Amino acid sequence: MIKPRSRRGGGRPTIADVARKAGVGAITVSRALREPERVSQDLRRQIQLAVDELGYVPDPNARALASARAEVFGVLVPSLTNNVFAEVVRGIYDSLSDSPFRIQLGNTHYSGLEEERLLQVFGSQRPAALVVAGIDQTPTSRKLLENAGCPVVQVMETGPDPVDMMVGFSHLDGGRTATEHLIEMGYRRIGFIGARMDPRSQRRLAGYHAAMEKAGLFDPRLVTTTPLLSSVSLGRELFRDALAKMPTLDGVFCNNDDIALGVLFECHRAAIDVPKTIGIVGFNDLDMMQVAFPSITSIRTHRYEIGRRAVAMALAAIAGNRPQERIVDLGFELRRRESTAR
């Protein structure tokens, strides 16, 4: 006896329904959908008709199970609200919106352990590609990435030893460039202010350190950091701390633009002249840096482009033509503005 069709599925049309309606085999429907060039014009048209008529949509779960490959990009970032990562993610989304790939976004909260957990979860569904922020994965995470069996792109930074591919820039050079600019503009007692000292911030600090040493200006009391999450209000507080510690401060290189903005506001409030008394340099160059008064010098980074490039590289690798250059350095640019124009 024949049972009523499908107890479980919500009665959605399946590939078999389409095949029946179009008078072809199921596999031909499958092919018509995935590799149309391998099916004759005639059948293709017929199948398309049946698909439209039934409102057939392939089941991605069944597809993933059968092909041992999910059409999913796994993306791991340390923060969802930090504009910097949001821009990278936006680049990724925009590059993938015309593709069949879905995106699974994970938030590691800057935690290596959480990253491992998410990598485990993401890996278990056999994603088409993985994009992760940073190059400082734990050994476990690294192994998970290496064994993921799909293209992997590390973004935001470049380094010597990619898991697979990399798109980013040198935070050390960025920090150095920012600091050298302040020195060049005549500032001498230049502080470093940083929150959330993740590995990238550490390297910016290292760049600052290198530049200051080279100029013979380094003094450990010039450095003010905290592990707390970065914010504008924190920038203000850190700047007050820095000033209390070192009243002769005449410039600051800020870990990021939020901090720089906090510094600027505090200068307004305390009637400290920018750029005469204090010079300010930020990092990332958010839109508002050029609108601020005075406008704030910052290191422009190409976040959106990093996201786009990462997807382009992953897509190429999926298609079988792995890019020549496994490490792409998109660089950065110093934007000179009023906040350092003494």
Next chain:
Amino acid sequence: MIKPRSRRGGGRPTIADVARKAGVGAITVSRALREPERVSQDLRRQIQLAVDELGYVPDPNARALASARAEVFGVLVPSLTNNVFAEVVRGIYDSLSDSPFRIQLGNTHYSGLEEERLLQVFGSQRPAALVVAGIDQTPTSRKLLENAGCPVVQVMETGPDPVDMMVGFSHLDGGRTATEHLIEMGYRRIGFIGARMDPRSQRRLAGYHAAMEKAGLFDPRLVTTTPLLSSVSLGRELFRDALAKMPTLDGVFCNNDDIALGVLFECHRAAIDVPKTIGIVGFNDLDMMQVAFPSITSIRTHRYEIGRRAVAMALAAIAGNRPQERIVDLGFELRRRESTAR
């Protein structure tokens, strides 16, 4: 003849491997993992041992196919970089990080068509729940949501006619409250400045309009809007436009905080006194509003909480106890600050 185990799967251990090792049936392993209380202590221990030893991780795709239900939350927002939605998304992520649910995040770019497309894609994998921003879905989108066969939460706004559940607040009331505050503080020629006039912005404008009408202060020339994407620099430009159009302007209610910040910076630049000459009110109350100089009055909205609440409601519905209140209004608060303290 027996073929070598599994040509396709990458040789990962399956539930059958675990069952064999633990000396039980596959279904018992499945149960031990999903409903441990239905399996005896003894077997549970044994199975856990086998799982650990083999490093078994269930295949979510197979699971989804067999159970006709993916452990996925679909989340649709109009923008990834707008801090407002980023906060909602963060709330969703934080609430889901200890659950087995993965998150699929879609970016509609404020487009109804794109929303329809994403709903189609998301729906096809039978998600456990859907969270969408806004209450102004197209008829097609609404139908897709109604037929999704899973809990649906509309967030950011409340309205009379939920698809299923709602968490948000009244943007109209928010706009009205902001405007009434300006009036109360003695401002009279109060402008509205808004970018990206999405439905929520429209309702804030309506609130502004209502308050101004009621006070007998409305004048259409006081309203300055643009469909362009909101940004700090755009806020500055719109404010200049508004001032050119209406030089006697003495206050502005800004569509959002980015715009308000742009206005503030332009006032600095043009040496316009805030709050004496111009009063400023923003919307959303980003962290930096209280740090700005002068600090900016804003309507505080509970974005993070909206995300958390939406997940809590969806989770309850999945568990079978749909909340009594299908519409949750989380309200907002007026934060009075220096920018309106005449």
Next chain:
DNA sequence: CAACGTAATGGTAGCGCTACCATATGCATC
């Protein structure tokens, strides 16, 4: 003590798709 739960376990049969292999057809090649 027969009849009847109830708790714990297992077997079978798919879920909806695609990898793999087979088959059929047409056409160039020798």
Next chain:
DNA sequence: GATGCATATGGTAGCGCTACCATTACGTTG
């Protein structure tokens, strides 16, 4: 005309899991 080979299509057998329906062992009840 037999052979080979590319092109177009189809059948079969899973992918790794869980829904559904046994089955067994052990009370509990009148």
